[in-house]
Amino acid sequence: MTSPLIRDLEDADREAVIDLMWLLNRFEDGITADRATDRKSAKSCFQDDLEKMRPLGGAQYVADQAGKVVGYVCCAITQGGPFIREDVRTYGYVTTLVVAPDARRLGIGEALMRAAEDFTRGQGLRSFAVGHLAGNGGAARLYERLGLRAHAIERVKWLE
């Protein structure tokens, strides 16, 4: 199989990307059991990526395999809280990364992440960040390999 082309998101990709985000929500629901698994919520997630990029900008890339969208990444330029030193407060944050199930393990996630990292560097920023679910070992391994080190964890409690 030829390796897919990583390119900027175009308007025509929108529905295909929403379908990928829908798959992602269902995949993650298998880990957390708290996901909204209807397509309408996936559409809201796509909208949410646009919202996150609105204040400071960002980039959206797709992996295109012979005209079929098989992966998507969104990197939003994000401002940390005032407790972060000013020179590193603004960073590139990967809000979404998804690869179609039948296109996994081909290096597509890695290629999309490298595009997001290059975008961040190109903005003159020094920090690149991403979050992933505890229990998503595949994502953890990929990010670790790309040099992204765990610096914080989030904990959840559902009260009785």
Added chain:
Amino acid sequence: MDKGLIIREITGADTQNVIDLLLQLNRFEHVIMPNRATSLEAAAASFESVSSRIAENGGAHLVAERGSRVIGYCACAIDLAPPYIREEDRRHVWVAELVVAEDARRQGVGEALLNAAEDYTRGQGLRHMLIGVLAGNDGADRLYQRMGYRHYSTERLKTLT
């Protein structure tokens, strides 16, 4: 819980003490994660930031007091999780700040504050709580685990060269 410890809502008179606690927190975290702003101004800006967030979306500022001295602070911010979370569970309480004075640690003050934060959350008709902790802040992490907070997600960072 020790009898002398009172958990109450913040008043205007507590502001400076709370900012001092946030300054201690930033300095403590800076040792683990050397990207913290460690000035008094940055601590004041943190307090202002969480205050405006709470003013806008709801939440509570809780302080721990012993012998009329403020020794702990907890900011509970009502927040809306992203749209990938089921609609009915999106509204939750995010513990935005939790700090105990250096000389009052390991005495159950953090636990008392977090218990009060849970009571506040229930009182709002919510049941979903989130709290973040730096990798390497083992004391805080042990407390949260002991109180039933499960590992949900991991944040990763790379410094670009």
